[in-house]
Amino acid sequence: MSKEWPLWEVFIRAKNGLAHKHAGSVHAADARMALEAARDTYTRRMEGVSLWVVPSVSITASDPGEAEALFAPAQDKVYRHPTFYTVPDGVKNI
Amino acid sequence: MYTTELKDKSQKQAATPLSAEDPERLAAFEARVAADDFIEPKDWMPDAYRKTLVRQISQHAHSEIVGMLPEGNWITRAPSLRRKAVLLAKVQDEGGHGLYLYAAAETLGTSRDEMVEALHSGRAKYSTIFNYPTLTWADIGAIGWLVDGAAIMNQVPLQRTSYGPYARAMVRICKEESFHQRQGYEIMTTLAKGSAEQKRMAQDALDRWWWPSLMMFGPPDDNSPNSAQSMRWRIKRESNDEIRQRFVDATVPQAEAIGLSIPDADLKWNEARDAYDFGAIDWEEFYAVVRGEGPVAKERMAARVSAREDGRWVREAALAHAEKRAVRLAAE
Ligand SMILES: [Fe+2]
Ligand SMILES: [Fe+2]
Numbered sequence: 001m002s003k004e005w006p007l008w009e010v011f012i013r014a015k016n017g018l019a020h021k022h023a024g025s026v027h028a029a030d031a032r033m034a035l036e037a038a039r040d041t042y043t044r045r046m047e048g049v050s051l052w053v054v055p056s057v058s059i060t061a062s063d064p065g066e067a068e069a070l071f072a073p074a075q076d077k078v079y080r081h082p083t084f085y086t087v088p089d090g091v092k093n094i
Numbered sequence: 095m096y097t098t099e100l101k102d103k104s105q106k107q108a109a110t111p112l113s114a115e116d117p118e119r120l121a122a123f124e125a126r127v128a129a130d131d132f133i134e135p136k137d138w139m140p141d142a143y144r145k146t147l148v149r150q151i152s153q154h155a156h157s158e159i160v161g162m163l164p165e166g167n168w169i170t171r172a173p174s175l176r177r178k179a180v181l182l183a184k185v186q187d188e189g190g191h192g193l194y195l196y197a198a199a200e201t202l203g204t205s206r207d208e209m210v211e212a213l214h215s216g217r218a219k220y221s222t223i224f225n226y227p228t229l230t231w232a233d234i235g236a237i238g239w240l241v242d243g244a245a246i247m248n249q250v251p252l253q254r255t256s257y258g259p260y261a262r263a264m265v266r267i268c269k270e271e272s273f274h275q276r277q278g279y280e281i282m283t284t285l286a287k288g289s290a291e292q293k294r295m296a297q298d299a300l301d302r303w304w305w306p307s308l309m310m311f312g313p314p315d316d317n318s319p320n321s322a323q324s325m326r327w328r329i330k331r332e333s334n335d336e337i338r339q340r341f342v343d344a345t346v347p348q349a350e351a352i353g354l355s356i357p358d359a360d361l362k363w364n365e366a367r368d369a370y371d372f373g374a375i376d377w378e379e380f381y382a383v384v385r386g387e388g389p390v391a392k393e394r395m396a397a398r399v400s401a402r403e404d405g406r407w408v409r410e411a412a413l414a415h416a417e418k419r420a421v422r423l424a425a426e
Contacts, residue, residue, distance in 0.1 A: 004207050005413060007200070024263075025197040027206060029412035030419065041193050044186065045270070064137045 012048035135201040155195035156220035198259040225388020232299035238278015256328035
């Protein structure tokens with residue numbers, strides 16, 4: 001069996017002012033073809049004004065097994081949120 | 095349905111017994127799924143969950159792709175430019191659906207080539223509905239109305255399926271499906287209001303597609319062995335019979351509204367159940383089609399295989415070109 005075309009991750013900017021968001025993946029021989037395939041596959045209904053394609057192998061993801069170590073410490077730092085602080089009644093604009 | 099548990103030949107025995115897996119991880123997994131949490135590609139999952147998903151999602155993808163054939167058959171013969179543009183867009187959507195789903199299955203560690211190979215060698219299944227021929231233009235109406243209608247009924251609950259990439263693919267697909275059913279119903283409406291001959295054509299298409307459409311939801315619940323497990327894992331969210339009943343209840347009035355009659359002498363409104371009673375489904379026919387004895391099963395597979403083989407040199411050339419360019423760019 002011949003080699004498969006590499007996999008690319010597709011990101012779409014829905015409109016200017018918004019960030020690119022992951023939409024899915026496509027197989028393509030090169031970046032140009034990945035863009036064209038992404039256009040045909042993910043933007044048939046005006047879903048976007050800009051596309052990014054990134055070789056899937058280039059993405060480094062965090063390990064879900066480490067999610068707790070990575071993200072849980074933020075949980076006991078409620079003082080990072082404004083609701084942690086008391087403001088006297090009647091004080092405004094703060 | 096597209097995702098009916100059709101056993102493939104690789105599934106002789108159930109996968110790894112659940113008991114062989116780390117009971118603590120398994121319990122944590124079950125709890126997450128029961129709490130309607132989503133499972134993502136890198137999360138730990140039981141082997142049987144992974145295997146069931148790969149089978150179900152790839153079967154669904156194959157159905158979308160093979161499903162392009164019966165309708166593609168009429169693109170060049172659509173009766174007007176409007177109908178042609180619509181049908182072309184619809185068939186292109188189905189191709190997209192197949193691609194979203196293959197990509198979702200690939201996140202589980204299977205490759206596109208493996209899945210396509212499984213389909214072409216006859217190991218993997220696809221929905222039985224696509225092994226019926228499209229004899230007249232009215233069949234395009236009946237497919238959009240009934241087959242896409244049935245697909246929607248089945249796919250809407252799958253937007254909340256427990257595997258994240260599958261659920262996200264289903265959200266996209268459901269958004270795109272809604273015009274598919276309407277364009278089919280519009281074709282049927284136009285024919286039903288046309289000349290006596292056109293109306294006959296519409297009725298004939300309904301007569302031929304009605305029962306196969308009901309079979310799309312899969313075997314009755316009491317004969318659907320893997321359903322309970324799949325429901326528990328939220329891979330399936332409603333039973334075959336429940337969705338089938340909902341489809342019948344929704345579709346009968348639509349047929350009446352355009353003066354067509356459902357080909358079922360036992361069809362009757364049941365006041366007490368607040369639903370339609372309907373006649374017995376010929377499951378022998380269903381299983382025969384599953385076994386590959388559908389009227390055009392061989393043509394369907396031959397078309398897929400030759401598309402793959404005829405395009406092989408193009409895929410290889412594109413890859414060779416890309417590799418050569420990468421080397422040249424690196425040298426610059
Ligand atoms: Fe579809
Ligand atoms: Fe569709």
